[in-house]
Amino acid sequence: MLETAANDHKTGVTSDQAHKGDATLYEIVIVGGGAAGLELATGLGNTLASRKKARITLVDKSRAHLWKPLLHSVAAGSLDFDEHALDYLAQAHWHHFNYRFGEMIGLDRAHKQLQLAATHDEEGVEITPPRSLLYDTLVIAIGSITNDFGTPGVSNYAIPLETPEQAVRFNHRLVNACIRADAQPDPVRPGQLHVVIVGGGATGTELAAELHRTTREVVAFGLDRIDPERDIHITLIEAADRILPALPRRISDATIQLLKSLHVDVRTNSKVTEVRADGVQLADGGFIPSELVIWSAGVKGPDVLGRMDGLETNRIGQLVVTPTLQTTRDPDIFAIGDCAACPQPGGAGDVPPRAQAAHQEASHLVKQLPRRLKAEPLNPYVYRDFGSLVSLGRFSTVGNLMGFLVGKNFFIEGYFAHLMYRSLYKMHEAALHGLVNVILGTIGRTYRRRNAPVVKLH
Template sequence: MAAGDTSGDTQTANAAASPTPAPRPGPTPDRTTLAGLHRIVIVGGGAAGLELATRLGDTLGDKGGRKRHATVTLVDRARGHLWKPLLHEVAAGSMDVDEHELDYLAQAHWHHFRYRYGEMIGLDRARREVLLAATHDDEGREITPPRSVGYDTLVIAVGSTTNDFGTPGVREHAIALETTAQAARFNRRLVNACLRAHTQAGPVRPAQLHVVIIGAGATGTELAAELHRTARAVVAFGMDRVDAERDIRITLVEAAPRVLPGLPERISASVTKLLQDLGVAVLTGARVSAVQADGVRFADGRFIESELVVWAAGVKGPDVLRDLDGLEVSRSTQLVVTPTLQTTRDPSIFAIGDCAFCPREGHEAPVPPRAQAAHQQASHLLKQIPRRMRGQPLKPFTYRDFGSLVSLGEYSTVGSLMGFVAGRSMLVEGLFARLMYRSLYKMHERALHGWTKTALGSLARLITRRTEPRVKLH
């Protein structure tokens, strides 16, 4: 159920099943409003939303008897947070979710903000309320009722979803990697497929252990390399009837002329060579026309049989943003924002992270949907929201591109770092690139926990990793 007290939430009672229903109760009094405190609501507990809620709670919330300046509330439909760039490792089975997932209730308690469990389904801008759907458990019983959360400043940070471009069969037969649950589901299906092939009466059928990954951006490319290692590691745990080299096949598909089309061509060429050396089949310039139960069909008539299909091609804003009480959205269903990150039609509402269509001065394309952009936007609003509370003008957001890194598991890490020589990029790979890639996650952890807890957590995971299998087997 939702954390803590229900102050600030307006609960909608279910209508009584009688000819003369009883009057519906009025809204629960908002004690924070009565106290004259500014209400900051952040919808979405991803990298941007959770970092902002944590740091605002630390600076504006009630800490050790200090006078409160505002109430900070985080709303999310999940109960825990995992850094999204790690989802490919969860899917491949090389990461234990329980060691890295953060509990929103605990984080809210430690950092002086409130957590509300629920999914945003609408917005009432006139009353300044976020509308939340009811939540239910696995047996269908209601956990929290439909309700609303009032705000004075609203930050929408709901991230992005996979864009299937209307391709037939994607929703029915492919798995996206948007959430921890989806990544864990793919891993279970992969392990189950290996167990099935090992225990069945006949030999391993053609394509029984084939995986097709559609979309060769960072997620698809990293998953292909990670799966090459972990699938073989799973088979090595006693599944002697499966020949890893003969039976396991991974195909990476990209509609663009090369993998990692958004990164420099030299990085793309380096990654393609490494994947091909591993035995991953790389198909570029290949447009998928349909995903079927037994494989993938292409526009040119080709068909690839496959047991598992991952769809990692394209991103767009969640459908709820399409009609959010009149807020302007882009063609990709992202909320259009001004340089100050305020939505174009309501200055009390901000959007950050993947769900924001943020213009970038001097560039035709907007700020890219990357973790570094989300982190920078959260850091920017940490300073600007107090300015808004004081009635001061807001400063515009400026995005700094520090480059891109792509991790290919234990095989290699490659990327480009910006600004080393007169603003030009520098190609990095190997151990240095891997350390830089890992440092990005440590920066995210530091923003949430501080240096001490981040260091202790890293040490604990290092010790535990030496006593457990390197891959998830269940």
């Protein structure tokens, strides 16, 4: 049975919070510690919670946070997860909010209760029991998951890039495959060290470029029986007529030329119908041998959003929200980030699931939720598109900046584009730690990297 609060809901106290302090504080619960959720919890912790105006609680099923656009670098081995991971418990302690380890499995809107599943360690021992949390305002920010479109074999033989654990898992599989190929008495099998990336969006494209370098770096550390040019092959598959279909064509064209110069096999207008242990089957009858498959073809809302006590979802499972980011059927529940379908003014479709949108939505609610506590009307959120950037590792960065300064959009590439791309991550870090700490942390990581391999080897 779920653990519930003994107190009346209006006190805003659950049974695991009652001993923490003032039982009359307004309860704001945020589910999901991604870019949007963690920035929101940090911002509200620094403002409302530090002044005892509300109690802020962040719920996540993981222990540590990593900025999602970095997952492809972790998978490729060019970035060490441990160097960039942020512990939720520590962040909560530093910024005056509470962290609860758990996974949302349901919702009781009538009693304003969020239901959490039990958690267990690697040996199956229970860490936390099933329980419920009471809220006055609930913000759902659990991101998105990979959409496999029901393709057979994806769950068995392909790895998505939704979490740091999956990125680390692929990196281990890649390094192990190289060591295994070098140690075996027989020649490298066709497809043994071939990597197929299904989905030519930003994640798949960036991973393809990053893998070209890191696979060769791994082999260079004494794996002499592997010939990178002969034995390692990277294929990027996209069902649309071009890679990066959501971005301007000029970015797509520049990216595909660079990938081809790296000998990445780019296949557009190609649909995968099955993933097998030895490769992927295409709709046109072709077959690509590969024992290393990444699936990054499309996203959807997590399945749990369909069990949120009648909240409205769209065709891909996202929560439908109003311009104030409140869900359409419950004004006490907000949704932000990739799990939210937020309309843009003028019928321009929904806000795209991008890191800049998550950052903007979190910043918006940091300002608006204090207004809600004072019963003031909420201002609508308006998405501002500052452009799109695609990092191709050390080779290049390409993108476009929107004309909020010069009155028109313009294409950028090279070192300046790379600096702009890195600045997006620094903006996220600054929202969590402050600018001074970001500068000091960057200097420290730079020094440590000078004394370590440029690629993750374990």
